[in-house]
Amino acid sequence: MMLNTIKLSTICKLVDGRFDGDSSATINSVSIDSRNHFFNDKTLFIALKSKKRDGHDYILEAYNKGARCFLVEKSPLNNYDDANFIIVKDSLSALQQWAKKHRSKFKNPVIAITGSNGKTIVKEWLYHFLKGKYNISRSPKSYNSQIGVALSILMLNKNHDLALIEAGISKPGEMAKLKDIIQPTHSILTTIGNAHIENFKNKKQLIKEKLILFKDSKNFFSARFFNDHTYLIEKSQNSIEILSTCKTATNQIIKYCWKDQNYSFSIPQKDRSSLQNASTCVNFLLDFGYSPKELASLSSNLPSVALRLEKRKGVNNSIIIDDTYNSDIKSIEIALDFLITEKEDRETIVVLSDITVDNSNLKQVYAKISSLINQLSNNQFIGIGNTLKKHSSLFKNGLFFKTTQEFIANLTNF
Structure with a gap:
């Protein structure tokens, strides 16, 4: 993942680590996977631990491919004379701390998107709507985990006008960490389904966990036509209201009410999920300064999103x-x-x-x-x-x- 050039010693201070190596060394990319084929002496390899694997076991592989900069939890047993190491207590926490401090430098809008389904679609469609006016940084693919969000935030630079960041959770306690990293100015909720429901007491607990993201931001929820959760009804009163839909041979026409006026837009996709995701985008963009006329023009050629290569x-x-x-x-x-x-x-x-x-x-x-x-x-x-x-x-x-x-x-x- 490409970044702006930064000194390793600067990163070390940001994460409260211990430094071993050349204090003038710099990096301009980050990798968490030793299978990456684009290592060089400007790549920082972060050794992360999971239930199945320990990134420290792959330091030699990354070194042999050209990496010379490492963020680790323990000094390696092998002797790497020309390598540089930042040594921390917990690699994931250090990555997240670095991302949090990097985020604090960014003063433009950061739009967080969460929900059980549709996060990536809504993010990509918002990008479609916004890219004509803004230089945008957005989460790659479906980078919405504790690791992926931190890496997405590190991609922000001074040339970006705004950021679109996905936030996904699988168990209680995760959203607070993501909110701390993202520090969203705007938050969007797509849908609430049963993804990862097995890790929560019930759907209400899942919703409450997701809503932690919305505490200090300007918030946007699904259009009222779709909102079947009483817990969110009160929070959705400012949403657009879907009045009707009509499918033709080439598109789907959506009529909606906004500020007591009726409007419409069309999308090439004809399924209900696309209707909901597009309406979520329109709901946000109307508040963000787009006119119904602009949205009607841009929505007519919404792309099909290939979520994976x-x-x-x-x-x-x-x-x-x-x-x-x-x-x-x-x-x-x-x-x-x-x-x-x-x-x-x-x-x-x-x-x-x-x-x-x-x-x-x-x-x-x-x-x-x-x-x-x-x-x-x-x-x-x-x-x-x-x-x-x-x-x-x-x-x-x-x-x-x-x-x-x-x-x-x-x-x-x-």
Whole structure:
């Protein structure tokens, strides 16, 4: 996961750790998985413990792949002369403490999204609505756990206008920790279902746990048409009210009431879950400054959200890894790592279009992308788009095309 460059000694102070190594060493990425293929001396490997695995058992593997910076709970038995270590009492607590202090530097809106279902969909659809006006940081994939939330917060930087952060819980006591890290200015509740209900006394306890996130933020709940929990009725009086829905051959039309006026919007998806998730987005965005007219225009082409990259069989024993919906550096890093895991002895081809989701320094963005691509062996890179072509000098062994049509026209030349 890519970050802004930061000194290890600074991180050590933030997490109240003990430092062993070069005090001038810096990092610009974090990994919690030794299977990551993009380790270098600027990667911080965080050794986390779980019920099944202990990250400390994989320090040597990460070191052999190039990592030289580590956050650990105990000094390693092996001698790593050129490595740097931050030693803490609890690695997860240290990661969360670091994220909490990093979050406190960010003064723009941080929108937290929780619920039993629909968190990732609502996050991605909010991104669809908001990206035209804002430079957005958002949780990668479904990073909504105690670890994932902390990593998502660390991705925030001064170029971001707002953040969309998922928050998921599986047992009592977890939401308070997430709230402390996220410090949301706005909180959104999608739905309350039975996910992880076995770890709670009843649904009311589950709802109360989720509502801890909402204590100090501006809050948004499901549209009143969907609200079947009496515990939330009082909190939902400012929500839009769904009046009716109508399915056509190509879309679903939703009529709603807001501030005593009737409006409508349409979405390409026809299922009830999509209706609910889209209405949750509209409910929030109306308060966030969007007009009913703007929302009607933007909702008509809501994308289908691929929650995970897809692996497909191709011709001639080839494998296609499809991650076409996502277009940010973290998603590219995940997809490339998956590519390396799957490639075995095959040659690889990476096809990438212009990155349209990050309005920060373009040269810096494409330098990060090229550094990931250039580490691949036996790889052919194909870049499509004017911006990629302008930055072609950053890439090794690359072919570049201004448009998809130009690329398709040249396929027979490969």
